[in-house]
Amino acid sequence: MKRILVVDDNPDILDALDLLLSLHNYQVTTAGNIKEAVITTTHQRIDLIIQDMNFSQGTTSGEEGKSLFYQLKAIAPNTPIIVITAWSQLETAIELVKAGASDYLPKPWGDVKLLDIIEKNIAINSAELATISSKKSIHKKNISTPFIVESEPMKKLVAMADKVANSDISVLITGANGSGKERIADYIHQNSPRQANPFIKVNMGALASELMEAELFGAEKGAYTGATTKREGRFEVANGGTLFLDEIGNLSLSGQMKLLRVLQTGQFERVGSSETISVDVRVISATNSNLQQAIAENTFREDLYYRLNVVELNLPPLAQRQDDIIPLAQHFVSGSHQLSEQAAKLLKQQPWHGNVRELENHCQRAMVLCADNLLLPEHFMLCDVRDASSLHRENFTNSNSDSISTTTVNVDDHKNNLKAVLDKHQWVISRAANELGLSRQALYRRIEKYQLNQTKEQ
Numbered sequence: 001m002k003r004i005l006v007v008d009d010n011p012d013i014l015d016a017l018d019l020l021l022s023l024h025n026y027q028v029t030t031a032g033n034i035k036e037a038v039i040t041t042t043h044q045r046i047d048l049i050i051q052d053m054n055f056s057q058g059t060t061s062g063e064e065g066k067s068l069f070y071q072l073k074a075i076a077p078n079t080p081i082i083v084i085t086a087w088s089q090l091e092t093a094i095e096l097v098k099a100g101a102s103d104y105l106p107k108p109w110g111d112v113k114l115l116d117i118i119e120k121n122i123a124i125n126s127a128e129l130a131t132i133s134s135k136k137s138i139h140k141k142n143i144s145t146p147f148i149v150e151s152e153p154m155k156k157l158v159a160m161a162d163k164v165a166n167s168d169i170s171v172l173i174t175g176a177n178g179s180g181k182e183r184i185a186d187y188i189h190q191n192s193p194r195q196a197n198p199f200i201k202v203n204m205g206a207l208a209s210e211l212m213e214a215e216l217f218g219a220e221k222g223a224y225t226g227a228t229t230k231r232e233g234r235f236e237v238a239n240g241g242t243l244f245l246d247e248i249g250n251l252s253l254s255g256q257m258k259l260l261r262v263l264q265t266g267q268f269e270r271v272g273s274s275e276t277i278s279v280d281v282r283v284i285s286a287t288n289s290n291l292q293q294a295i296a297e298n299t300f301r302e303d304l305y306y307r308l309n310v311v312e313l314n315l316p317p318l319a320q321r322q323d324d325i326i327p328l329a330q331h332f333v334s335g336s337h338q339l340s341e342q343a344a345k346l347l348k349q350q351p352w353h354g355n356v357r358e359l360e361n362h363c364q365r366a367m368v369l370c371a372d373n374l375l376l377p378e379h380f381m382l383c384d385v386r387d388a389s390s391l392h393r394e395n396f397t398n399s400n401s402d403s404i405s406t407t408t409v410n411v412d413d414h415k416n417n418l419k420a421v422l423d424k425h426q427w428v429i430s431r432a433a434n435e436l437g438l439s440r441q442a443l444y445r446r447i448e449k450y451q452l453n454q455t456k457e458q
Contacts, residue, residue: 062092080121151321165191173286175315178357181286197241205247220272248285332363
């Protein structure tokens, strides 16, 4: 029986969903606040989560829901999360969908629609987990794929990574979000003598501060509310291998003290225990923040900084690695798809504030929107249709007045068509997306772009 966690501060909603889902053969667990939800997800197997966006009296911003979503994603990255939201929070809901939420529903929701979304997402997730399990059984050891490197800055960085890989020294990887810090850490591990042992990743920026120490060092049964069993920390799991601590600047001061001791002695105690545990773990950390400034502000220990930063590898942003853009894009559109010359020109002109991650997302989107195998500028949605079309007309006389009026009509028609299809399917996103030939995420982006809202029934 599949287990669903429902998170809402309204007892009536919890009761209603408990009854509805129980009648349809789901096992239901409820949580009335963020802390309960985090503890439950940490210690129980959950197949799907339904979460509200606000949990405090009078709060309507949706910020609490965002915080909870990212915490749950860090704990259970493969578990589908459905967001329940008021239409005033549509923008926030779409942001969470971009970040990995499976779907969202407005309040009040329809029971049939909710059950349909739950059934589809549980089926999809079960299939994906089966695929992952199969791959793990076939591949006993992860083998890192070669870097796609053409720019001089990255060639120098990879050469340095090769040098430090054979040692056990601590490495600090710095750079902007999405620039590839985790990829560098994985490369170092896979080219080190520890490659046959675990490579464990922890995103410190996505963990609640009260759970960080238990996540890293483990906890004894009864150490805190909800700790019903003994829990191994990431250091124990990574014993003999490499531990990658992303966003290390978010670690609490007490956690920093424990981490410093582990780096010095290889020893620590679980939360709630006096038993000393010894491990052999190489630590690679990463940050996009200024740790020197954090030291000056007394939020990060200077002695820990120098323990972590024996060697620093700084990843330049993608905009400073122009020669890498097209090779990376060609890698992301692998298969039968090909970049057109106009699309390649467009990609090289972009600032790429989101770095490699943003480029990959646009490439995946382009393959969804492309009707054949040739990727054109408009498929990447990096500029409007008029701008993309101008790339095809560089050798023709520019007729601004005609093109502008035609484009305006096309945009209005497209917007009205989207609204009509959404209303036809009562805003069941999966059905509307299927009729339009779009992914759910692509449809959400259009809803956001055209600021579409569901027509309220009189």
